[in-house]
Amino acid sequence: MAGAVRGTLVARRRRELWLGIVVLVVLAALPFGVGNAYLRGLIVLTLLYAGLSQAWNILGGYCGQISLGHALYFGIGAYTSTLLFTRLGISPLLGMFAGGGLAGFAAFLVGLPCFRLSGHYYAIATLVIGMMAALLAANWDFINAAQGITIPFHGESWANLAFRTAILPFHYVMLAYAALIWFVAWLIEGSRWGFFWRAVKDDVAAARSLGVSIYPSKLAAAAISGAATGIGGALYAQYIGFIDPDSTLDLSLSVLIALPAVVGGIGTLWGPLLGAAVLIPVQQLSVAWLGSAAGGIDLMVYGALIMALALARPEGLVSFFHIRASRGATGHG
Amino acid sequence: MSAALIAQVALGGLLMGLVYAVVAAGLTLIFGLMDVVNFAHGALLMVAMYATLLIHRATGLDPLLQLPLVALLLFIAGVAIYRGLIARTLAVRVNAGMVQIFVTFGLSIFLVGAAEFLFGSDFQSINNTLLGGRTFALNGIILPLPLVVSGIVALLVFLALALLSRTEFGRALEATREDHEAVALIGIDRDRVFGIGWGIGTASVGIAGVMLANFYYIAPDVGTNFALIAYITVALGGFGSMFGALVAGLIIGLTEALTALFIDPALKQIGIFVIYLAVLMVRPRGLFGRL
Numbered sequence: 171m172a173g174a175v176r177g178t179l180v181a182r183r184r185r186e187l188w189l190g191i192v193v194l195v196v197l198a199a200l201p202f203g204v205g206n207a208y209l210r211g212l213i214v215l216t217l218l219y220a221g222l223s224q225a226w227n228i229l230g231g232y233c234g235q236i237s238l239g240h241a242l243y244f245g246i247g248a249y250t251s252t253l254l255f256t257r258l259g260i261s262p263l264l265g266m267f268a269g270g271g272l273a274g275f276a277a278f279l280v281g282l283p284c285f286r287l288s289g290h291y292y293a294i295a296t297l298v299i300g301m302m303a304a305l306l307a308a309n310w311d312f313i314n315a316a317q318g319i320t321i322p323f324h325g326e327s328w329a330n331l332a333f334r335t336a337i338l339p340f341h342y343v344m345l346a347y348a349a350l351i352w353f354v355a356w357l358i359e360g361s362r363w364g365f366f367w368r369a370v371k372d373d374v375a376a377a378r379s380l381g382v383s384i385y386p387s388k389l390a391a392a393a394i395s396g397a398a399t400g401i402g403g404a405l406y407a408q409y410i411g412f413i414d415p416d417s418t419l420d421l422s423l424s425v426l427i428a429l430p431a432v433v434g435g436i437g438t439l440w441g442p443l444l445g446a447a448v449l450i451p452v453q454q455l456s457v458a459w460l461g462s463a464a465g466g467i468d469l470m471v472y473g474a475l476i477m478a479l480a481l482a483r484p485e486g487l488v489s490f491f492h493i494r495a496s497r498g499a500t501g502h503g
Numbered sequence: 504m505s506a507a508l509i510a511q512v513a514l515g516g517l518l519m520g521l522v523y524a525v526v527a528a529g530l531t532l533i534f535g536l537m538d539v540v541n542f543a544h545g546a547l548l549m550v551a552m553y554a555t556l557l558i559h560r561a562t563g564l565d566p567l568l569q570l571p572l573v574a575l576l577l578f579i580a581g582v583a584i585y586r587g588l589i590a591r592t593l594a595v596r597v598n599a600g601m602v603q604i605f606v607t608f609g610l611s612i613f614l615v616g617a618a619e620f621l622f623g624s625d626f627q628s629i630n631n632t633l634l635g636g637r638t639f640a641l642n643g644i645i646l647p648l649p650l651v652v653s654g655i656v657a658l659l660v661f662l663a664l665a666l667l668s669r670t671e672f673g674r675a676l677e678a679t680r681e682d683h684e685a686v687a688l689i690g691i692d693r694d695r696v697f698g699i700g701w702g703i704g705t706a707s708v709g710i711a712g713v714m715l716a717n718f719y720y721i722a723p724d725v726g727t728n729f730a731l732i733a734y735i736t737v738a739l740g741g742f743g744s745m746f747g748a749l750v751a752g753l754i755i756g757l758t759e760a761l762t763a764l765f766i767d768p769a770l771k772q773i774g775i776f777v778i779y780l781a782v783l784m785v786r787p788r789g790l791f792g793r794l
Binding site for chain 1: 534588591595596599601605610613616619620623624735742772780783788
């Protein structure tokens, strides 16, 4: 019995990995089918959010800790790599890992007090810490306060991860990022930690009685999730070429990072990508088409879409493909 | 810095805290009743402020006299939101908590967008009101009259909510809060209680909106900051606790005013955040939280 369960689990994980490789190949070929520069930019942004939301999903989906403050880790990643480049001349190729490391450490520090809180208390505490960081950053002269930092451009270069005219390089950079975080989530699903985390999410008391140490489990999930988000922040900074507290630390960004995973399917491998593929184009295109002509309609469309998707597909968009969130022993149906 | 100035700032902060407390009261009432955090709460405050503005423009009726009318309108809006959206989220079997968060969050974005579409994103205000421009002076302490009256109205709202809990409906509310399923056995219609609970919750935020419209600017995203403070107030006081919302609102109003006075107006929210986080480290469920 146990052997059979194990067998189907291994087979399913192998299928997921193959599917991942197929999707990766299709996405790698995608720019050759899309000539329009605007659409290419849209795809780059979608891939970035697919990666960011998967990073959020590691803590929010697999471990069940709904963070509304992930912009903090994004901002730390963006500012660290940018400051290392503008002040010390260190390439963002290295800087993004420094930013990721620092963001992961920050997530660990935030977790120390916050994982003593549960449910809504946790969500609101992460929201408040995120807002606090945004407010302090906007008043901190060392990082140019609210004016933000423009990243100087010295020509197209892989060494500095700087491209202003070519979009193709960033397509592959963001694809590599999204694929990396997807692979981390895939590894977690099959690992001891993954089972611990899902047990923590499904039933804290039962998990504890089975000997899962809750607190360290959550801290580990937070650190990995924060580090992955920080790398995304550094990549965003290189892509846009300008960062300020509004665009890298705001509460709305925290929500935008969480939303694709929730709409696509929280705690699933494919939810963040599916959610990003629907939400990011809808949001960007409605701003582009409707935002200028009649301000506000873009927000109405976006809000109505979120309401409709949440009500029509509570399990997320993945349920269209008959994929369920993988759970511990308590899987339903 | 004179003692009178400090007292004046502190009193002003406490009065603003009463307004924060009323906004939080609606949020905590709905949460306590059915475990739903309403992320459209700030947008509903904004709706109440625009309603006040439009009625003022159309009829010239003073905001203060509009209180019962706008409260009734927001009550109806609350019942409609429950019937149209929230009742559906309660039927969801998986991810119910996330669905509730994101349905109310989507509603919030929708309402802000609708306001921007209808009224533009410019700041507006209501001039020539009964209270506008007047002050209240006592022993050298001068306070704006709209703020003083807002504080009094806020206390009346809390009194009304306290009296409500003694009525037949209040007991049905309490019973439904205790056990959603069992109340059906004693003839309480759960859907009706939830619907009226939403009505009362949004009517409270409506009253806060009318009072704020007397002295605060009106814009599509005006609710965002008040909602943020309301979430902190509710978490500080304890989710579901009405008394906690009142105490936490006062603490937050006072902290905000004193931080602005002694440290830096630009950092006034930092004071709130620090107090909130400090309390939560000692009391993870807020000051008076049961849940």
